[in-house]
Amino acid sequence: MTPDQAKARIQTLSQEINYHNQLYYQEDRTEISDFEFDQLLAELIQLETEFPQFLKEDSPSQRVGGTITKEFETAVHESRMLSLGNTYSEAELLAFDERVAKGLGHRDFEYFCELKFDGVAISLVYENGKLNRAVTRGDGTRGDVVTENIKTIRNIPIVIKGDHVPEKFEVRGEIFLPRKEFDKINAEREAQGEALLANPRNAASGTVKMQDSSIVAKRRLNCYFYQLITDEGDIMQHDQAMLLLENWGFNVSPTYQKCKGIKEALAFIESWRDKRHELPLDTDGVVLKVNDYDQREELGFTAKIPRWAIAYKYQAESAESELLSITYQVGRTGAITPVANLSPVQLAGTTVKRASLHNANEIERLGLYEGDLVHVEKGGEIIPKITAVAIEKRKTNTKPIQYITHCPECGTALVRKESEAKHYCPNTQSCPPQLLGRIEHFVHKRAMDIDSMGTERIRALIDQGYITDFADIYDLEQKAEQLLGLEMNQDQYQKTDEGMLYISLNKCLFALTEGISLSAINQFLDTEIENSLAQTLKNFQHFIRESKKKIAQNIVTIQMLESLLEAYPFPKLEDFLPVPIVLNLIVGKQVGISRLKELASTENTIHGIILESGISLSPDQDDRIKKLKANTFQEGVISNMMEGIKASKAQPFERVLFALGIRNIGENTAQILARAFKSLYALQTASVDSLLEINGVGETLALSIQDYFSEKQNLEVIERLKVQGLKFEIEEAEKTVLGNALAGKKILASGKLNHFKRDEIIDFIESHGGQYVKSVSKSLDFIIEGEDMGPSKKEKAEKLGVKLISEADFLNMVES
Ligand SMILES: NC(=O)c1ccc[n+]([C@@H]2O[C@H](COP(=O)([O-])OP(=O)(O)OC[C@H]3O[C@@H](n4cnc5c(N)ncnc54)[C@H](O)[C@@H]3O)[C@@H](O)[C@H]2O)c1
Numbered sequence: 011m012t013p014d015q016a017k018a019r020i021q022t023l024s025q026e027i028n029y030h031n032q033l034y035y036q037e038d039r040t041e042i043s044d045f046e047f048d049q050l051l052a053e054l055i056q057l058e059t060e061f062p063q064f065l066k067e068d069s070p071s072q073r074v075g076g077t078i079t080k081e082f083e084t085a086v087h088e089s090r091m092l093s094l095g096n097t098y099s100e101a102e103l104l105a106f107d108e109r110v111a112k113g114l115g116h117r118d119f120e121y122f123c124e125l126k127f128d129g130v131a132i133s134l135v136y137e138n139g140k141l142n143r144a145v146t147r148g149d150g151t152r153g154d155v156v157t158e159n160i161k162t163i164r165n166i167p168i169v170i171k172g173d174h175v176p177e178k179f180e181v182r183g184e185i186f187l188p189r190k191e192f193d194k195i196n197a198e199r200e201a202q203g204e205a206l207l208a209n210p211r212n213a214a215s216g217t218v219k220m221q222d223s224s225i226v227a228k229r230r231l232n233c234y235f236y237q238l239i240t241d242e243g244d245i246m247q248h249d250q251a252m253l254l255l256e257n258w259g260f261n262v263s264p265t266y267q268k269c270k271g272i273k274e275a276l277a278f279i280e281s282w283r284d285k286r287h288e289l290p291l292d293t294d295g296v297v298l299k300v301n302d303y304d305q306r307e308e309l310g311f312t313a314k315i316p317r318w319a320i321a322y323k324y325q326a327e328s329a330e331s332e333l334l335s336i337t338y339q340v341g342r343t344g345a346i347t348p349v350a351n352l353s354p355v356q357l358a359g360t361t362v363k364r365a366s367l368h369n370a371n372e373i374e375r376l377g378l379y380e381g382d383l384v385h386v387e388k389g390g391e392i393i394p395k396i397t398a399v400a401i402e403k404r405k406t407n408t409k410p411i412q413y414i415t416h417c418p419e420c421g422t423a424l425v426r427k428e429s430e431a432k433h434y435c436p437n438t439q440s441c442p443p444q445l446l447g448r449i450e451h452f453v454h455k456r457a458m459d460i461d462s463m464g465t466e467r468i469r470a471l472i473d474q475g476y477i478t479d480f481a482d483i484y485d486l487e488q489k490a491e492q493l494l495g496l497e498m499n500q501d502q503y504q505k506t507d508e509g510m511l512y513i514s515l516n517k518c519l520f521a522l523t524e525g526i527s528l529s530a531i532n533q534f535l536d537t538e539i540e541n542s543l544a545q546t547l548k549n550f551q552h553f554i555r556e557s558k559k560k561i562a563q564n565i566v567t568i569q570m571l572e573s574l575l576e577a578y579p580f581p582k583l584e585d586f587l588p589v590p591i592v593l594n595l596i597v598g599k600q601v602g603i604s605r606l607k608e609l610a611s612t613e614n615t616i617h618g619i620i621l622e623s624g625i626s627l628s629p630d631q632d633d634r635i636k637k638l639k640a641n642t643f644q645e646g647v648i649s650n651m652m653e654g655i656k657a658s659k660a661q662p663f664e665r666v667l668f669a670l671g672i673r674n675i676g677e678n679t680a681q682i683l684a685r686a687f688k689s690l691y692a693l694q695t696a697s698v699d700s701l702l703e704i705n706g707v708g709e710t711l712a713l714s715i716q717d718y719f720s721e722k723q724n725l726e727v728i729e730r731l732k733v734q735g736l737k738f739e740i741e742e743a744e745k746t747v748l749g750n751a752l753a754g755k756k757i758l759a760s761g762k763l764n765h766f767k768r769d770e771i772i773d774f775i776e777s778h779g780g781q782y783v784k785s786v787s788k789s790l791d792f793i794i795e796g797e798d799m800g801p802s803k804k805e806k807a808e809k810l811g812v813k814l815i816s817e818a819d820f821l822n823m824v825e826s
């Protein structure tokens with residue numbers, strides 16, 4: 011490589027690495043795997059070593075990848091928080107070991123081996139036995155102060171009890187989200203139709219940087235500690251320090267081991283390669299640290315990493331598999347996600363059949379062709395990824411994958427916004443998965459709270475045309491009778507291209523005979539896989555004779571089935587029978603085959619056909635029809651649902667507003683808007699300017715509110731919901747009046763209060779006649795100063811001459 015080429019390559023690599031650092035540390039997402047990232051960095055370091063004249067001070071090889079954010083106060087670390095050198099190869103570990111031995115001039119040292127926890131680094135400073143502050147790593151020199159958020163983590167000791175606790179010390183550790191919690195959060199997000207979190211590390215990192223500590227508390231973060239820094243005491247070895255941390259009540263992972271030499275360390279690494287998957291959190295390697303502090307000092311640091319430690323990272327396992335097809339899933343938000351269907355391969359202990367492809371860009375980046383052999387990898391992500399295509403193995407005459415242009419669920423042409431990678435189905439109103447998502451959101455506990463309407467039931471109601479919008483839910487009360495016996499599962503049905511309804515053979519045989527169980531029929535059919543339908547029906551008659559149950563009657567019915575199948579030439583469908591034929595045997599006399607044909611091409615279930623035909627069933631017919639159906643809505647379920655629907659009408663306005671699912675109106679925003687505007691009508695008619703005046707409302711939100719109300723369909727649904735008695739304004743009774751000690755006063759509270767949570771203080775002020783104002787301005791009468799009030803706010807208040815009073819004084823003022 012010429013110096014010019016090296017210079018150019020160093021520049022592109024730096025830019026690329028900076029880009030991925032920004033994604034990883036600031037936006038908590040990734041576009042490439044850690045391995046790919048580390049390879050870029052290794053290449054950069056290699057080039058900078060070869061061409062030191064191009065090594066810049068601000069090269070990503072010289073700096074810790076993170077930075078600070080704008081939302082928090084920052085603090086300077088007393089000693090810098092560094093990265094670790096890393097490697098994926100044993101040879102490089104041996105080379106590291108050689109460097110250590112050479113640096114010390116002997117081999118009399120030990121390694122302390124720990125797992126490398128995949129989370130977010132944190133520094134906690136304790137003074138006089140109390141947690142004083144918690145700071146993120148930031149850019150290594152300066153980090154964000156996130157003390158309030160960290161205090162919500164249950165097993166982080168706020169006060170240290172014990173002997174010889176230094177007056178001042180710092181501990182460092184890794185905050186993580188246990189995998190179980192991560193799965194729980196994602197399950198909830200899925201149910202709410204929100205985007206899933208990619209992995210526990212990103213989730214933990216995002217959580218630590220949240221503004222609202224009460225949400226952090228709900229996330230159940232955890233922390234493992236691995237470093238103690240103090241000038242006091244005479245701790246000379248890392249293992250002593252770890253013991254002390256354990257004694258003081260810090261959570262230390264019990265997975266560490268002291269190793270005599272590199273051989274023992276390598277054995278430790280091997281022993282955890284698979285076992286680490288059983289731990290409650292993600293780990294991506296092992297950290298080797300020289301145990302003795304004097305020796306550490308001798309070895310020293312480079313600009314970015316200590317010379318006395320290294321991380322060995324496990325390479326993600328990979329396998330080769332064939333791309334069978336691509337399915338396009340439509341999410342509850344309308345986002346399209348392509349999923350690769352693969353020939354099954356074993357990977358990291360599980361069988362992998364599918365891999366996520368994220369979006370069209372990813373397919374293009376990989377350059378996928380139909381039938382390609384691909385490399386699949388399972389890293390920290392839940393779903394495996396395709397990392398490369400084996401182009402040399404590509405079959406001739408295959409075509410590149412063409413991305414779909416229309417929604418596979420509803421046929422609407424897909425759209426793609428300029429700044430977004432994903433395609434969307436714009437049919438938010440009636441595309442089935444989107445409607446399902448909106449209804450799930452609507453009935454959610456924190457919205458209308460109709461808990462008897464679970465996903466399966468909603469899906470059944472949508473599939474069978476009972477629900478096409480929110481207001482239809484309230485019309486169900488009139489349709490309770492039709493719901494009795496409604497089928498919940500569609501698996502037993504098929505429709506031909508012409509729209510004719512078919513039902514599975516096992517259900518047919520079950521319903522048309524008496525005294526033979528469905529499982530016996532299934533077992534019989536398992537032995538008939540190779541045979542034609544005609545042969546199977548012959549053999550079934552044999553089977554009836556052997557079963558000795560109602561022989562004559564059962565055989566006559568099956569023979570009638572045979573002759574009907576011959577008389578009416580319906581197209582053949584493997585393992586399914588045309589519904590008109592089957593129903594003809596049960597209710598044919600009352601309905602007639604031509605009417606049954608009509609019904610079976612318009613309805614999607616047996617339940618729908620029977621309802622539509624308007625006949626009443628004899629007890630015997632009813633029994634047979636029940637045997638044809640899937641799981642159905644029973645009386646108890648229906649009455650529960652009706653009660654839930656009725657009770658939901660009492661939900662307060664803010665919940666109704668949240669339930670409507672207006673883009674960008676989350677739970678908190680709904681509360682803020684409900685308080686500010688007091689009725690849906692006022693919100694609907696509000697100008698953009700008056701919306702923007704509300705603290706917490708930005709342009710995007712203002713626009714989506716306007717968008718929402720400009721849709722005629724939305725207004726019609728709201729009208730119908732109003733008629734049903736849902737609350738579209740704040741009830742006066744919701745505002746209790748406790749007194750007027752604060753009448754006419756404009757008040758703001760800042761910092762942490764002892765007697766009130768965030769929203770409680772607002773209610774309290776309003777119920778005493780005061781007005782709560784959300785930002786510092788001249789018009790304020792006073793500010794209640796809580797603990798840790800932000801210095802910038804304080805400064806502004808002082809500049810404007812606004813009085814600050816303590817929480818205690820405030821309470822006295824109200825009481826007197
Ligand atoms: N995929 C991407 O786009 C992307 C982007 C940036 C960074 N990354 C990944 O992040 C890594 C660099 O991140 P980094 O500098 O935050 O970490 P690092 O790999 O340099 O390691 C240092 C960090 O490891 C953590 N750690 C976990 N267990 C530990 C233990 N037992 N002892 C000491 N430290 C422990 C600490 O948080 C510490 O700050 C890269 O190796 C890369 O894989 C990936």
Ligand SMILES: [Zn+2]
Nearest residue numbers: 417420435441
């Ligand atoms: Zn659609």
